[in-house]
Amino acid sequence: MERGTETETNGRRSAFRRVVETAFELVYPRTCWICDERIVGAETTGGAGRVGVGGGSSGFRVPLSALVCDECRRAASVPARTFCRRCGRVAVRETARGDDALCRFCLRKTGASNFAFDEVRPMHFYRGTTRALVLQLKRTTDPTLAEIAARLYFESRRRALTAFRPDAVVPVPMNWRRRFLRSVNSPDFLASALARELGVPCWAKTVRRVRATPPQSSVDWAARRENVAGAFALSGGKKDAPIERLKGKRILLVDDAFTSGATANEIAALLKEDGGVEAVCVATLARAGLGKGRRL
Secondary structure (H helix, E strand, C coil): HHHHHHHHHHHHHHHHHHHHHHHHHHHHCEECCCCEEECCCCCCCCCCCCCCCCCCCCCCCHHHCCCCCCCHCCCCCCCHHCCCCCCEEEECCHEEEEECCCHHHHHHCCCCCCCCCCCEEEEEECCCCCCCCHHHHHHHCCCCHHHHHHHHHHHHHHHHHHHHCCCCCECCCCCCCHHHHHHHHHHHHHHHHHHHHHHHCCCCCCCECCCCEEEEHCCHHHHHHHHCCCCCCCCCCCCCEEEEEEEEEEEEEEEEEEECHHHHHHHHHHHHHHHCCCEEEEEEEEECCCCCCCCC
């Protein structure tokens, strides 16, 4: 009698799983979110009945293998030791120790000594799959892609982030006028999703832009720090983000791309000088600006 009941229960579970997979296939067809190619052989449930993309209080979510094809997952990331942990330049291979490495400039203490942030952790260079992902994030209002990007980032930089031990995640803010025109700030989505992966709070309104600036991409390389100087402030309102809670904290600062480091440097200096933050690590999907002749 008990064996019959168990068989019946297993049958119901199998039927329910088939219904869930069918429903998932209708809502999220098994095509890669980055390249739009069909994903062959992906298991939507991952063997555990997980059905949500981003998860939530239920803990159910779709595995990355059902959202991003194997080729894009491999192409979206390089080992952490590829980049200098202090400035994000290409590291000297001989300096690599686990996920940590330095470039020849930081070895000589001539490169990043004037950066206010303590670490920068890019996922890849700004090219190919990662460039496509960053551009898609700037154009979509669907937070699903940011959830996927954050999971890809966390998958590739888990050890470095764990070693940093962030207390909270803060996104690089966008000026309200530009946000009105674009309707989305991709670092906001990324920071929120990454905070969930890390199990720490996302303090989205901790830093705000107080001065509109031309896009960094339109400014001469040497003038980028001057362009963002004084462009940010900490929110002091009780509802938004009391400055008092920043004191002594370790902050993960999130942006979709890192080029000269001027914006991240300005915000990190603000967090430390005005907020009393202990350390800042910059988490970014793409490292750009490594063309010939460019210097940070």
